[in-house]
Amino acid sequence: MPRRRTVANTARRRQLKGPHPPRLSAWLAQHRKSAGSTLQQLLRQPVATLMTAAVVAIALALPTALFVVAENVKALGGDWQPSAAVSLFLETGIDETAGAALKRQIADDPAVTSVELISRAEGLTEFREYSGLGSAVDQLIANPLPVVLEVHLRPSALEETVLEPLLSRLQSMPEVQFLREDAEWAQRFEAMLELLQSGAALLAILLGLGVLLVVGNTIRLEIENHREAIRILCLVGATAAFARRPFLYSGAWYGLLGGSLAWLLVSAMIWLLEGQVAHLASLYHTSFALRGLGPAEVPLLLASSTLLGVLGSWIATARHLGIADAP
Amino acid sequence: MIEFTHVSKRFRERGDALKDLSFSLQAGEMAFLTGHSGAGKSTLLKLIGLIERPTRGQIVVDGRSLGDLPRRRIPFHRRRIGMIFQDHRLLNDRSVYDNVALPLAVTGMSGREIGRRVRAALDQVGLLAFERARPVALSSGEQQRIGIARAVVARPPLILADEPTGNLDPELSSEIYDLFERFHEVGVTLLIATHDQERVARMAHRIMRLHQGRLVADSGNW
Known part of the structure; x- marks a missing residue:
């Protein structure tokens, strides 16, 4: 073989493009080719591909749906969140001026977002409106109501360890006659939401492992089917990375396809339930629209499913492609 | 191009395949490896391509000692060797x-x-x-x-062929050997394992004969 010619060719190529760009572009071209040909191969057997992708999709749809439910419950609770508040009924001897001083003092607490002062006159007006005792109230000679401070809390203050000391501190103030806690239900709601979210997270971990196994097993079968090709590739000098590449792309495609199907499934679920939720909301005289996966969450779902696919096939190739180094 | 120094290969299942083998093949040489099946011809070729590792001894190919070659360098070693198999492996x-x-x-x-x-x-x-x-x-x-x-x-500067004409009739075999001669003429080193002793004897090239894993005859450098 005239090797001098080869050397001359290489030298000429280097002169034209420099030593590095051709290698990088060749490497990219290899990846493009690998990605394209594995996709073609998967599409050539659509039923088998769809089966694997569907299993991946169902495994991913479950935690995704639970996540969507949790997000919706959170959005529902968000409407009530401002009423996570404590009402302080001040001693009858405390007038509006003294109340305002106390208001400023309490507002300095880091757990407090705002404090609202309800004057005795405002309290009476409100009482007359909502109690239905309008004329009876008008008969009163003096206003019997105390000044009220409505203390709005940060959501983070609903933690037991923050809330309890705060409440006892407010309670023990000499100006405070008694305290009504509206925060309890919010606390329970928060706890339930947290339970739902950790449930979704646990399910996601469990089913993510399932996806790894499903993709890993599919890739293992593919490796078995391509034993001879892998052996020949290794004989002609393919590196382990080269032999492994098409399988990693297969895994990535399974993951991406499964993730897209999962997105479709969850969207279909939302679409199916939307009408019923709207009806239920109208019975409560509110308008509440079910929200699906947001513009940040869809890419996150697709990226993590693709990553799971790559990881699953990585494990399979690491275990079963051992032949790559020495057939 | 190839240098074997006291190379032995023992398989756990089959016992000794090669025993204390020493020879060298110059760059540009064309040599035949003959012997009955099971004499160790394929094993010898596999050692050169690092498909197998020797049990004992040292092998140097193209100036590199194969014993020190890490696994990840094996693909690059194989890229400098052209391998031909009896069953084509296509x-x-x-x-x-x-x-x-x-x-x-x-x-x-x-x-x-x-x-x-x-x-x-x-x-x-x-x-x-x-x-x-x-x-x-x-x-x-x-x-x-x-x-x-x-x-x-x-x-590649080196070509290894394992029974390349094993399944072919004489006329087709001749075509294959003509091809090898052409590669030899342009300076490629060739090591060809074959049991076709008659044909090999008619060609003016080095012949190494293996018998039960030992080198029993070597016509030497030509």
């Missing part, structure tokens, strides 16, 4: 072109350069017209020539 789900292109594709060469070299290699073995065909559609002799095109496409 991929039947790919075209002739893709089969021949394989040794170049694994190096990350650009598509256009691959095309030029693959056609040159196919032209050398006289099968340029079949680049689109599947290997199964070709005769056994043609398939072997495809295997040879694949072995030479990357222009």
Whole structure:
């Protein structure tokens, strides 16, 4: 073989493009080719591909749906969140001026977002409106109501360890006659939401492992089917990375396809339930629209499913492609 | 090009395949490895291509000691060797072109350069017209020539052939040996294992005879 010619060719190529760009572009071209040909191969057997992708999709749809439910419950609770508040009924001897001083003092607490002062006159007006005792109230000679401070809390203050000391501190103030806690239900709601979210997270971990196994097993079968090709590739000098590449792309495609199907499934679920939720909301005289996966969450779902696919096939190739180094 | 120093290979199942083998093959030499089946010819070739590792002894190929070669360097070692097998080892789900292109594709060469070299290699073995065909559609002799095109496409300095004419009739065998002679003329080193002793005796090349894992005859450097 005239090797001098080869050397001359290489030298000429280097002169034209420099030593590095051709290698990088060749490497990219290899990846493009690998990605394209594995996709073609998967599409050539659509039923088998769809089966694997569907299993991946169902495994991913479950935690995704639970996540969507949790997000919706959170959005529902968000409407009530401002009423996570404590009402302080001040001693009858405390007038509006003294109340305002106390208001400023309490507002300095880091757990407090705002404090609202309800004057005795405002309290009476409100009482007359909502109690239905309008004329009876008008008969009163003096206003019997105390000044009220409505203390709005940060959501983070609903933690037991923050809330309890705060409440006892407010309670023990000499100006405070008694305290009504509206925060309890919010606390329970928060706890339930947290339970739902950790449930979704646990399910996601469990089913993510399932996806790894499903993709890993599919890739293992593919490796078995391509034993001879892998052996020949290794004989002609393919590196382990080269032999492994098409399988990693297969895994990535399974993951991406499964993730897209999962997105479709969850969207279909939302679409199916939307009408019923709207009806239920109208019975409560509110308008509440079910929200699906947001513009940040869809890419996150697709990226993590693709990553799971790559990881699953990585494990399979690491275990079963051992032949790559020495057939 | 190849140097064996007291090389032995023992398989756990079959026992000794090669015993205390020492020889050297100069660059540009063409040599035949003969002996009955089971004499150790294939094992010897596998040691050179690092498909097997020796139990004892040292092997130097192209100036590199194979004993010190880490696993990850093995692919790069194999790229400098063209291997030809009795059963061709072609991929039947790919075209002739893709089969021949394989040794170049694994190096990350650009598509256009691959095309030029693959056609040159196919032209050398006289099968340029079949680049689109599947290997199964070709005769056994043609398939072997495809295997040879694949072995030479990357222009390796060393070619190893294991019974390349084992399945071929004499006329087709002659064509194959003519090809080897042509590679020899341009300076490629060839080591060819065959049990076709009659033919080998008629060709003016070095002959090494293996018997039960030992080198029992060596006609020496030509």
